[in-house]
Amino acid sequence: MTGEKAVLTGVHFMSGDIACAEGAIAAGCRFFAGYPITPATEIAEHIAARMPKVGGIYIQMEDEIASIAAVIGASYAGLKAMTATSGPGFSLMQENIGLAAMTEAPCVIVDVMRGGPSTGQPTLPGQQDVMQAKWGSHGDYEIIALAPSSVQEMFDLTIEAFNLAETYRVPTFVMADEVVAHMWEKVVIPPAEKIRIVNRKKPNTPPDKYAPFMPDNDLVPPMACFGEGFRFHATGLTHDEYGYPRTQSSEVQMRLVQRLCDKIRKNADKIIRVEEQMLEDAEIVVFAYGIVARAALSAVRKARQQGIKAGLLRPITLWPFPEKHVTKAAEKARAIIVPEMNCGQMVREVERAAKGTSVFHMPKLGEEPHTPMEILEFIRRHGK
Amino acid sequence: MTEAVEQHPLSKYLRAAMMPHIWCTGCGNGIILNAFVHALDELQINLDKLVVVSGIGCIGRAAGYTNVDSFHTTHGRPIAFATGVKLANPQLEVVVISGDGDLFAIGGNHFIHAARRNIGIKVICANNFNYGMTGGQVGPTTPLDALTTTTPYGNIEHPFNLVHLAAAAGATYVARWTTLHVRMLTMSIKKLLQRKGFSFIEVISPCPEIYGRHNKMRTGLEMMEWFKKVSVIANFSDPAKAEITPEKIVVGEFVDIEKPTYEELLHNKMAQIMKEGEEE
Numbered sequence: 001m002t003g004e005k006a007v008l009t010g011v012h013f014m015s016g017d018i019a020c021a022e023g024a025i026a027a028g029c030r031f032f033a034g035y036p037i038t039p040a041t042e043i044a045e046h047i048a049a050r051m052p053k054v055g056g057i058y059i060q061m062e063d064e065i066a067s068i069a070a071v072i073g074a075s076y077a078g079l080k081a082m083t084a085t086s087g088p089g090f091s092l093m094q095e096n097i098g099l100a101a102m103t104e105a106p107c108v109i110v111d112v113m114r115g116g117p118s119t120g121q122p123t124l125p126g127q128q129d130v131m132q133a134k135w136g137s138h139g140d141y142e143i144i145a146l147a148p149s150s151v152q153e154m155f156d157l158t159i160e161a162f163n164l165a166e167t168y169r170v171p172t173f174v175m176a177d178e179v180v181a182h183m184w185e186k187v188v189i190p191p192a193e194k195i196r197i198v199n200r201k202k203p204n205t206p207p208d209k210y211a212p213f214m215p216d217n218d219l220v221p222p223m224a225c226f227g228e229g230f231r232f233h234a235t236g237l238t239h240d241e242y243g244y245p246r247t248q249s250s251e252v253q254m255r256l257v258q259r260l261c262d263k264i265r266k267n268a269d270k271i272i273r274v275e276e277q278m279l280e281d282a283e284i285v286v287f288a289y290g291i292v293a294r295a296a297l298s299a300v301r302k303a304r305q306q307g308i309k310a311g312l313l314r315p316i317t318l319w320p321f322p323e324k325h326v327t328k329a330a331e332k333a334r335a336i337i338v339p340e341m342n343c344g345q346m347v348r349e350v351e352r353a354a355k356g357t358s359v360f361h362m363p364k365l366g367e368e369p370h371t372p373m374e375i376l377e378f379i380r381r382h383g384k
Numbered sequence: 385m386t387e388a389v390e391q392h393p394l395s396k397y398l399r400a401a402m403m404p405h406i407w408c409t410g411c412g413n414g415i416i417l418n419a420f421v422h423a424l425d426e427l428q429i430n431l432d433k434l435v436v437v438s439g440i441g442c443i444g445r446a447a448g449y450t451n452v453d454s455f456h457t458t459h460g461r462p463i464a465f466a467t468g469v470k471l472a473n474p475q476l477e478v479v480v481i482s483g484d485g486d487l488f489a490i491g492g493n494h495f496i497h498a499a500r501r502n503i504g505i506k507v508i509c510a511n512n513f514n515y516g517m518t519g520g521q522v523g524p525t526t527p528l529d530a531l532t533t534t535t536p537y538g539n540i541e542h543p544f545n546l547v548h549l550a551a552a553a554g555a556t557y558v559a560r561w562t563t564l565h566v567r568m569l570t571m572s573i574k575k576l577l578q579r580k581g582f583s584f585i586e587v588i589s590p591c592p593e594i595y596g597r598h599n600k601m602r603t604g605l606e607m608m609e610w611f612k613k614v615s616v617i618a619n620f621s622d623p624a625k626a627e628i629t630p631e632k633i634v635v636g637e638f639v640d641i642e643k644p645t646y647e648e649l650l651h652n653k654m655a656q657i658m659k660e661g662e663e664e
Contacts, residue, residue, distance in 0.1 A: 003658040031472055052654045053661055057471050062497040066464035069457065069494075073437075073468025076455060077476065081468070099458050226453040226469060227476050229432040233399070233448050235456035244402060245448065245456075 004053035007192035016154040016181040017042035017084075020110055020174065021050065022189065023158030024082050028197055029108070030056035031074035031081035033067040035089060038122040039178040040112040043084040064089035068096040068109065075105045076234065078225035080162055084110035087129050088119065090136070097171050098137030101260060103234045104169035104213070104221065106200055108161045111173060112181040113290075113341075115366060125178035125369055127290055127341040133173045134319050140257050142264035144271060145173040145319040147289040151185035157316070163198035164271060168263055169220050175318060177341065179291040179369055207231060213256075214241040219263035268320040275314040276325070278304060282311025284383040285333045287326065287350050289315050291369045292339050299375035308383050318346065326353035333357055335382050339370045358382075397421040397431070399451045406445055410596075410604025412563035412589030413443050416510055419566055420481070421450070423573035434477045435469055437462045439486035442517050443510040443589075446481040460490030463498045466505045474504070474647045477577065484511040484525040488544055492524070499553035502581045504645045508573065509546065509584070512591035520594035527630065531598040546586045547638045548623040556581035558623065558639035562588040562611040565635060572637065581645050588615075588633060 007026045014022070021043050024032070032051060034044040044060065051058040057074070061067040067083045074081040085093065090111045100107055113129045115121030133145045144164045146157045158174055165172040203210050203222040212232040215221045221241075224230035237245040238253045246252035264271065277297055279285065284303070288296035293314040303310035313329050315322050326349075330336060336354055338347040339362040347361040360382045364370050398421065407413045424431070431452050438447035440459035447454040457465045462480045470478045480487075487495050487509050498505060514532050515521040521534040522541065529538040550558045557579045561569040569587060576583045590596065590607030601607045611633065619636040626634040 004661050031468065033468060052657045055654065055658070057650070059467070059471060061464065061467070062493050065461065066467070066494050066497070069461040069464035070468030070471070072457075073455075073465040073470075074472035075468075077435075077469045077472035079472040081472070095458050096461065099461075103455075226435045227433055227473055231431065231452050233402075233454045233456070235448060236458055237456065242401065244399075245445075 003055055006054045007189060007195065009189050009191045012187045012189060013184060014151065014187050015042060015184050016148070016151045016176060017112070018046045019151045019154040019187050020084070020158045020176065020181070021046035023155040024108065024162070025050055025054055025056070026189065026192070026195055027080065027159040027162035029080045029082050029162060030054070031071065031079040032056070032058050032083065033061050033070035033074070033081070034083045034085065035061055035064050035067050037086045037089045039114055039181050040084045040086045040110060043110060064092040065096065068093040068100070071107045072096060072100050072103070072105045075107045076226055080106070080166070082108040082110065084112065086112050086114050086122070087116045087126070090129055090132060094132070094136040097143070098139060098141065099236045100171040101137065101141035101143060102236050104223070105171070106165040106169050107171050108158070108165055109171060109173050110158070110176060112176045112178060114178050121366060123178065124366065125291065125341055127177055127292070128345070130175055130318055130342070131345045133175055140261055142261045143171050143173060143319055144168065144264065144317070145175050146316060147175045147318050148180050149290050149293045149314065150180065151183055152187050154180055155187050155189065159195060163196065166198045166200045167220070168267065169200065169223060170264060175290070177290045203230070211241040212243045213239060215259060215263070219259050219266065264320055271317060271320060272322045273316040274322050274325050275312070275316060277312040279311035279313060279329050281309050282329065282332065283309040283334045284379050285311050285313055285329045285336045286375065286379065287313045287315070287336055287338045287346070289318060289346070292341060295370050295372045296339060296375050298372035299379060302372060302376050303379045303383070308379060310379055310383070321349045321353070323349070323353040326350055327355055330354040330357040335360060337362060337375070337378055337382060339364065339375055339378070341365065341369060394421050394425060397424055397451055398449055402448050405449060407442060408593040410590060410592040410607070411442065412512065412587070412591070413446065413510055415563040415566060416443070416481070416508065416587050416589060417446050417449060419570040420508065420573055422570045423577060427574055427577055429477065429577065433475060434479065437466045437469070437478065437480050439482040439491060440517070441483035441486050441515070443481060443483045444486065460486055461494065462486070463491060463494040463505065463507065467498055467503050470503055470505050471647065471650070474651070478505045480505060480507045482509060484509055484513070484546070485515050485523040488546065489524045496549070496553040499550060499555045499582045499584070501646045502554060502556060502643060504580050504582065504647055506576045506583045508576070509586050510589045511546065511586050512589045512595055514591060514595040516591045516594045520598060527628065532595070543628065545623070545627045547626050550584040551623040551639045554582065555584045555639060556641050556643060557583035559637045560586040560588070560626065560635050562615055562633065562635060563590060564608050564611040564615065575640070581643060588628070
């Protein structure tokens with residue numbers, strides 16, 4: 001039995017949700033557990049149709065809490081695993097996202113953001129979960145979050161999310177929005193051998209010497225999986241390098257939690273990706289991500305035509321936050337404009353990194369994303 | 385002349401580094417763990433292919449005490465986690481050992497859906513009638529009128545009849561024993577490990593330090609005497625009529641049937657889909 005090809009090399013016309021599903025399968029994801037929710041449902045539907053053909057598992061769980069729990073279980077059993085949801089489901093997943101961070105379970109969580117809070121606006125886009133992605137679970141930890149702004153990136157960044165999750169043993173988020181998820185665009189899927197795939201480090205120690213949470217120099221511990229003969233323990237409790245609970249030790253707690261943060265913070269330069277357009281001499285910098293960045297680039301080009309020195313800084317990595325890139329762009333800029341589909345979330349990080357350069361927020365809620373003309377008007381108003 | 389042995393014959397099943405355990409004097413959890421490792425030993429289970437998963441609560445530490453691949457999840461989620469493990473690698477024997485609050489209050493939804501799907505995971509529930517680890521609050525199996533720290537005037541909630549719930553949700557093997565019935569419990573755990581489908585054993589377990597203290601059974605012995613006095617063995621009786629009352633605890637096997645597991649149906653379906661794909 002060979003089944004169908006995992007990598008559908010070629011030029012396609014597909015939606016962002018389908019591209020995300022294909023990216024996951026191309027990345028080697030062979031386990032998906034989810035629960036239907038607008039506007040992420042099509043990811044589950046496409047995976048349900050495709051997974052059995054490539055020998056992978058799709059299961060619809062009873063809720064999003066169960067979905068993320070099953071994903072962590074599948075990851076520990078050795079498969080690359082994913083779930084996809086939207087705001088309400090993302091909220092339900094938060095406790096187990098903390099468990100994935102604490103037990104260093106590589107996994108990918110796609111959040112197709114819609115309007116919130118609560119049930120909000122299921123069919124309209126939002127960018128209101130970007131802070132929840134960073135801070136949603138209790139305690140200190142670091143995660144990685146990526147923000148696709150095209151259907152092609154729904155494919156590419158889902159693969160990248162798996163590679164990062166496997167490299168750093170960390171839950172990794174694809175923070176999409178309803179527009180990039182439902183939009184149909186051209187997607188180029190390269191030949192399988194041209195796609196970079198990263199798999200988790202395996203231990204090279206014998207089972208009796210294996211300490212499941214003993215990090216290498218990169219602060220990431222090699223990962224044995226269930227059934228490989230290592231007979232190890234993992235727990236959401238504070239644990240030592242052997243996985244044993246150490247709930248009364250300040251030393252172990254400090255060492256563990258600091259490492260969980262540092263393995264991302266100290267590797268941030270390797271993780272962070274941004275797109276920079278016309279920033280060399282930019283006096284007005286537009287900081288935008290997701291679908292909003294598409295309108296922002298159009299606005300920046302129009303501003304240039306009108307003689308305004310505008311540029312675009314698009315974080316592809318939302319977390320860890322590309323602080324150095326913002327600080328550098330801010331040094332030459334008179335103002336930074338932050339259009340977001342929320343009441344002010346990433347703008348706070350921009351303000352912190354701008355080191356005094358004026359930052360203007362441009363919120364938009366409850367309808368389609370900012371138009372290029374709206375952003376251009378904002379550039380003209382604040383660029384004087 | 386008997387020779388001195390350095391190690392207990394069952395010590396290979398336990399993690400010495402995790403000892404001493406956290407359980408109180410008179411607690412039934414040690415009896416349950418003992419029955420479990422005896423069952424593993426008698427069946428000569430391949431320990432490299434066994435995964436023990438538990439949730440939060442006193443018995444939740446059992447996963448860490450067992451010397452196999454083990455995972456201690458968030459509160460209420462061991463069955464959902466175990467579902468992912470079992471589907472990702474159906475060759476693994478996946479056993480969930482957890483408590484009544486973890487499995488039937490916060491985690492109740494996962495229990496009924498895993499039973500409905502007939503996922504081939506095995507669930508052992510230590511039912512001690514209350515939340516022991518947090519100091520003895522009312523739980524989903526606390527008997528009517530029982531005193532707990534959050535029902536200081538007596539419990540007014542009707543308790544779950546777990547074997548009835550499991551049978552109704554579709555479990556293919558259902559049994560109930562108390563920690564007094566050690567041999568039957570061990571025999572039952574062996575059956576649980578040999579069944580293919582979703583299997584469930586409820587073990588009525590004494591919690592003298594916390595539950596018993598509030599309910600006139602201050603020692604493990606007193607609680608065991610209660611079990612002895614009121615338990616009635618009735619194999620394959622109607623689980624609907626097996627409600628636990630102060631006067632009667634029906635124990636025994638209630639369900640032992642076979643039906644296709646989720647994994648079997650899934651892999652049959654996948655094989656069929658792949659074959660059709662090749663023929664196209």
